[in-house]
Amino acid sequence: MRAEIIAVGTELLLGQTVNTNATYLSQGLAELGIDVYFQTVVGDNAARIRQAIELARTRADLIIFTGGLGPTQDDLTKDALADYLNRSIELHQPSMDKIEELFSSRGIHMVESNRRQAHLIEGSEPLMNDAGLAVGNALTEDGTHYVLLPGPPREMKVMFEGPAKAWIRSIMGEERKLFSRQLMFAGIGESSLEEALIDLIDAQTDPSIAPYAKDGEVAIRISTKALEQAEADSRLEATEQQIKSRVGKHLYAREDIPLEEAVIRLLRASKRTLASAESLTGGLFAQLLTQIPGSSGEFAGGVVTYTNMMKHKLLSIPMSQLEGTDAPGAVSESTAALMAERVREHADSDFGVSLTGVAGPAESEGKPVGLVYFGLAERGKPTRVFTAHLSGNRGIIRLRAAKSIMYRLWQALSGAEIE
Amino acid sequence: MRAEIIAVGTELLLGQTVNTNATYLSQGLAELGIDVYFQTVVGDNAARIRQAIELARTRADLIIFTGGLGPTQDDLTKDALADYLNRSIELHQPSMDKIEELFSSRGIHMVESNRRQAHLIEGSEPLMNDAGLAVGNALTEDGTHYVLLPGPPREMKVMFEGPAKAWIRSIMGEERKLFSRQLMFAGIGESSLEEALIDLIDAQTDPSIAPYAKDGEVAIRISTKALEQAEADSRLEATEQQIKSRVGKHLYAREDIPLEEAVIRLLRASKRTLASAESLTGGLFAQLLTQIPGSSGEFAGGVVTYTNMMKHKLLSIPMSQLEGTDAPGAVSESTAALMAERVREHADSDFGVSLTGVAGPAESEGKPVGLVYFGLAERGKPTRVFTAHLSGNRGIIRLRAAKSIMYRLWQALSGAEIE
Numbered sequence: 001m002r003a004e005i006i007a008v009g010t011e012l013l014l015g016q017t018v019n020t021n022a023t024y025l026s027q028g029l030a031e032l033g034i035d036v037y038f039q040t041v042v043g044d045n046a047a048r049i050r051q052a053i054e055l056a057r058t059r060a061d062l063i064i065f066t067g068g069l070g071p072t073q074d075d076l077t078k079d080a081l082a083d084y085l086n087r088s089i090e091l092h093q094p095s096m097d098k099i100e101e102l103f104s105s106r107g108i109h110m111v112e113s114n115r116r117q118a119h120l121i122e123g124s125e126p127l128m129n130d131a132g133l134a135v136g137n138a139l140t141e142d143g144t145h146y147v148l149l150p151g152p153p154r155e156m157k158v159m160f161e162g163p164a165k166a167w168i169r170s171i172m173g174e175e176r177k178l179f180s181r182q183l184m185f186a187g188i189g190e191s192s193l194e195e196a197l198i199d200l201i202d203a204q205t206d207p208s209i210a211p212y213a214k215d216g217e218v219a220i221r222i223s224t225k226a227l228e229q230a231e232a233d234s235r236l237e238a239t240e241q242q243i244k245s246r247v248g249k250h251l252y253a254r255e256d257i258p259l260e261e262a263v264i265r266l267l268r269a270s271k272r273t274l275a276s277a278e279s280l281t282g283g284l285f286a287q288l289l290t291q292i293p294g295s296s297g298e299f300a301g302g303v304v305t306y307t308n309m310m311k312h313k314l315l316s317i318p319m320s321q322l323e324g325t326d327a328p329g330a331v332s333e334s335t336a337a338l339m340a341e342r343v344r345e346h347a348d349s350d351f352g353v354s355l356t357g358v359a360g361p362a363e364s365e366g367k368p369v370g371l372v373y374f375g376l377a378e379r380g381k382p383t384r385v386f387t388a389h390l391s392g393n394r395g396i397i398r399l400r401a402a403k404s405i406m407y408r409l410w411q412a413l414s415g416a417e418i419e
Numbered sequence: 420m421r422a423e424i425i426a427v428g429t430e431l432l433l434g435q436t437v438n439t440n441a442t443y444l445s446q447g448l449a450e451l452g453i454d455v456y457f458q459t460v461v462g463d464n465a466a467r468i469r470q471a472i473e474l475a476r477t478r479a480d481l482i483i484f485t486g487g488l489g490p491t492q493d494d495l496t497k498d499a500l501a502d503y504l505n506r507s508i509e510l511h512q513p514s515m516d517k518i519e520e521l522f523s524s525r526g527i528h529m530v531e532s533n534r535r536q537a538h539l540i541e542g543s544e545p546l547m548n549d550a551g552l553a554v555g556n557a558l559t560e561d562g563t564h565y566v567l568l569p570g571p572p573r574e575m576k577v578m579f580e581g582p583a584k585a586w587i588r589s590i591m592g593e594e595r596k597l598f599s600r601q602l603m604f605a606g607i608g609e610s611s612l613e614e615a616l617i618d619l620i621d622a623q624t625d626p627s628i629a630p631y632a633k634d635g636e637v638a639i640r641i642s643t644k645a646l647e648q649a650e651a652d653s654r655l656e657a658t659e660q661q662i663k664s665r666v667g668k669h670l671y672a673r674e675d676i677p678l679e680e681a682v683i684r685l686l687r688a689s690k691r692t693l694a695s696a697e698s699l700t701g702g703l704f705a706q707l708l709t710q711i712p713g714s715s716g717e718f719a720g721g722v723v724t725y726t727n728m729m730k731h732k733l734l735s736i737p738m739s740q741l742e743g744t745d746a747p748g749a750v751s752e753s754t755a756a757l758m759a760e761r762v763r764e765h766a767d768s769d770f771g772v773s774l775t776g777v778a779g780p781a782e783s784e785g786k787p788v789g790l791v792y793f794g795l796a797e798r799g800k801p802t803r804v805f806t807a808h809l810s811g812n813r814g815i816i817r818l819r820a821a822k823s824i825m826y827r828l829w830q831a832l833s834g835a836e837i838e
Contacts, residue, residue: 011631013455015446016640019438022460027434036432037467041441041458048456055474071610073621106808111614131812152632154815212435275729282709283702286723290701293780293813301729304695304705306720313765314722314733346732361712394712 001034001172004060006052008068008077009151010043021066021149021156028160032168033178033225034062044068049080057144062168067151069134071113077148078119078137085141087122091115095126095135102133121148127163131155138167145171179232180223181240184253184262187407190218196247200239207239216403217259252410259406260288266413267298267351274409275347276302277315277339279330279356280372285402300347305339315342329365331356333373333385340375341383351412352377353405360394370397374405376412384408420453420591423479425471427487427496428570429462440485440568440575447579451587452596452644453481463487468499476563481587486570488553490532496567497538497556504560506541510534514545514554521552540567546582550574557586564590598651599642600659603672603681606826609637615666619658626658635822636671636678671829678825679707685832686717686770693828694766695721696734696758698749698775699791704821719766724758734761748784750775752792752804759794760802770831771796772824779813789816793824795831803827 005025011017022039029036037059042052049068056063068077082089095118103110117134120126127136127147132155137148147164149156169177185193194201194211197220201209207224222239226232244251252262267274276285282304289299305311308322308330317338321327328334336354344352357372358364370390377383386408390400424444430436441458448455456478461471468487475482487496501508514537522529536553539545546555546566551574556567566583568575604612609632613620616639620628626643641658645651663670671681686693695704701723708718724730727741727749736757740746747753755773763771776791777783789809796802805827809819 010629012442013445013458014449014640015442015444016631018442019458023431023434023437025434026432030433037462038471039432039438039458039460043456045456051478052457059470072613102810106810111610113614114610131815154812158812276723278702281706282714282718282720283697283705283723284709286702286725287700287706290703290723290725291814291817295701296725299701299725301723301725301733302702303722303733304702304709304720306705306709306715306718310694310720310766313767314720347729348732395710398710 001062002060003029003034003036003062003064004056005029005036005039006049006056006063006065007039007041007151008044008049008065009041010045010074012041012067013043020153021151024153024157025064025066025149025160028165029064031178031180031221031223032165032172033176034168034172044074044076046076046080046083049076050084053081053084061143062145062147062171064147064149064164066149066156069117069136069148069150071111071116071133073113075116078116078121081137081146081148082121085121090120090122092118092120092126092135095129095133099133125167127159127167129155129159130162131158136164138164140171176225176227178223178225179229179236180221181236181254182256183220183222183240183243183251184255184257184259185218185220185247185250186216186252186259186403186410188218188247188250193218193220193247193250197243200242207235209239209243216399219256252407252414258288259403259410261292263406263410263413264289264292264295264298266410270413272350272413273298273300273347274351274353275300275343275349277343277352277354277375278302278304279306279311279339279354280359281355281398281402282306284398285353285355285405288402288406300349302343302347311335311339315339315346317342329367331358331365331367331371331373333387336373336375336385337377337383338375340377344377344379350379351409353409355401355405357388357390357397357401359397359401372397372401372404374401374408376405376408378412420481421479422448422453422455422481422483423475424455424458425468425475425482425484426458426460426570427463427468427484428460429464429493431460431486432462439572440570443572443576444483444485444568444579447584448483449597449599451584451591453587453591463493463495465495465499465502468495469503472500472503480562481564481566481590483566483568483583485568485575488536488555488567488569490530490535490553492532494535497535497540500556500565500567501540504540509539509541511537511539511545511554514548514552518552544586546578546586548574548578549581550577555583557583559590595644595646597642597644598648598655599640600655600673601675602639602641602659602662602670603633603674603676603678604637604639604666604669605635605671605678605822605829607637607666607669612637612639612666612669616662619661626654628658628662633677635818638675671826671833677707678822678829680711682825682829682832683708683711683714683717685829689832691769691832692717692719692766693770693772694719694762694768696762696771696773696794697721697723698725698730698758698773699778700774700817700821701725703817704772704774704824707821707825719768721762721766730754730758734758734765736761748786750777750784750786750790750792752806755792755794755804756796756802757794759796763796763798769798770828772828774820774824776807776809776816776820778816778820791816791820791823793820793827795824795827797831 339354758773
């Protein structure tokens with residue numbers, strides 16, 4: 001099956017928005033074993049959207065649109081496709097009810113244009129939007145399949161992974177499908193991981209082995225095409241074992257979850273709890289953990305002690321430790337240890353972690369950008385301190401710092417040896 | 420002048436690379452006053468590249484290619500265009516000399532395929548590559564202009580900003596260029612903003628008014644074409660005043676910055692400080708503020724009291740306030756007020772804010788998903804509490820909650836009246 005992705009939105013043509021939707025969908029379609037030959041971007045203009053549809057029909061069996069499903073007069077995708085196919089526009093009552101409910105629950109007047117978000121092309125399947133208001137559409141005519149997804153990436157992803165993928169699988173029928181496993185690694189960079197596996201990757205024919213970097217982690221996807229799961233599994237399993245024998249100690253999950261979710265699961269399984277004291281990451285570490293639903297059972301919370309005064313007040317760290325010519329300073333091994341211990345005591349949790357360092361852009365206390373100390377305190381055990389020299393801009397250093405101590409914590413919880 | 424951008428590269432169609440080149444070029448062309456009507460992505464395949472060229476010729480005067488200028492057999496852009504135009508391929512000697520020099524200076528044998536990087540389509544202008552090896556090309560035939568740029572963004576940007584822009588300007592002559600202003604709004608949704616301005620937007624001819632949603636904020640871009648800045652400014656100013664007269668109280672910046680940066684600037688200007696106590700947002704509010712370099716002068720830090728025990732221990736909130744049949748509970752107006760007051764006192768800051776609510780997916784304390792209370796404590800003033808009923812999934816509710824209280828804080832700081 002051949003697909004074409006049409007992203008609709010003048011903001012893309014003005015360069016105000018990066019077309020990450022096309023990237024995400026291309027990846028997702030590749031995983032389904034569907035080839036993408038073209039991606040097109042077209043503005044909020046009915047005539048040009050129609051032109052893009054006419055062309056895509058000649059070269060693709062599956063046309064996926066993103067964008068143009070919103071409430072405004074600029075949102076034209078459904079109208080343009082309905083017009084092209086000589087179909088009318090109908091109202092999808094469940095979506096309309098949801099929209100009306102939302103406005104009334106907020107006590108705001110519903111602007112009439114919001115009805116457009118409940119529009120369905122006549123005879124199409126609704127694709128429910130669990131992250132927003134605009135309902136998606138899916139339909140087939142003359143052997144061409146059309147899928148309409150919203151433009152905001154958060155909504156698009158949820159709809160694609162749920163109802164859209166299910167619909168696409170149903171139209172694919174008996175084609176050989178791509179089966180994949182995803183292995184997630186932490187504490188190792190993409191290039192080191194690739195180096196450790198380079199001969200396997202180079203010799204790969206089937207299954208294929210593809211490493212790629214995620215946000216702070218590295219994933220390896222092993223894939224094979226097969227008619228059914230059992231046939232794929234035997235091939236995938238053999239490849240997975242080869243990979244594990246080399247880099248297994250960095251493998252934290254066999255599904256696509258972030259490292260913090262693996263940490264929460266290990267805490268839950270062992271009935272232990274965690275608290276955090278952050279300086280340079282300013283809440284990012286806590287924020288990553290609390291993204292996981294239900295994490296309040298394992299993550300008690302913590303402090304963001306962005307200034308020395310706050311380290312003193314909230315964690316009772318003596319000012320003499322933090323300031324003065326002979327003081328170790330805020331960015332030091334001993335401060336990291338104290339922060340982890342104090343927050344663990346305050347929270348009465350099993351683990352306490354701390355992060356203190358220099359995120360940049362300027363150095364601090366005469367210490368260089370990228371230098372970070374981490375504390376890991378555990379009830380009844382001696383506190384450990386780790387050091388890292390991280391590179392990248394401010395945002396990347398903050399993320400890498402949060403992921404670094406998350407990895408140490410994962411090691412401590414999974415019983416892996418700490419090097 | 421109308422342009423089309425053709426990005427060449429199978430890695431884009433597999434979703435391995437994000438097409439940031441198209442975004443960058445679209446911005447650059449918009450600044451030159453050139454309209455981009457389509458962006459196309461095509462793989463490393465001669466027949467499909469040719470098909471993309473044939474189509475683009477029918478709808479653009481200027482076709483800009485990125486990618487496919489490298490040394491490998493997969494790099495086909497020059498060959499495909501030369502073939503389409505019935506032109507031969509020539510060697511650009513200065514580029515060839517540069518390539519040979521590089522290899523000999525490094526003492527490495529030059530692989531023969533590197534000659535391809537010095538190829539020029541017969542009769543085209545070379546565009547020198549100051550950041551890499553592959554020479555760019557520019558040519559005009561039958562009224563259509565073609566510009567070939569390399570794929571790696573670092574090389575593409577340098578070539579576009581230098582020789583390519585100069586060449587494009589030379590073919591444009593005295594055309595008018597686009598001038599824009601960006602206005603940033605908070606505390607109002609995209610559809611309400613549009614409704615307030617709908618007659619202006621509908622009547623827009625020049626300047627144009629385009630609202631679009633960013634992460635938690637809404638932007639309006641007003642644009643006009645003019646020969647020079649002064650001419651543009653008078654028109655842009657008049658439109659800006661019209662917009663301000665209607666929705667000015669939501670306008671927090673006249674440049675593209677997030678709301679938290681506007682808050683940090685106002686705190687800095689008035690020499691005031693802030694601390695936060697977060698429950699449902701789990702560190703997100705602090706994380707947004709600490710993304711801004713230098714924010715430690717204004718943001719002292721705060722606490723993430725994800726559990727009731729932590730609210731009690733870190734903020735000294737009585738357990739009788741939080742738990743028990745008659746207790747207000749963690750998600751309540753009075754807890755929000757206490758959290759904001761206590762964190763302000765602990766940090767000895769001018770402002771203390773708090774966020775407590777239900778992020779979902781499940782309800783909490785019998786309170787519905789999306790219900791959030793915010794506290795805003797200010798030194799020497801009575802504490803205020805705000806309530807919101809937010810919709811969306813867990814991630815969206817958390818983000819909207821953080822932005823909601825950020826907006827209240829911005830109002831308090833900018834002296835805007837609180838409704």
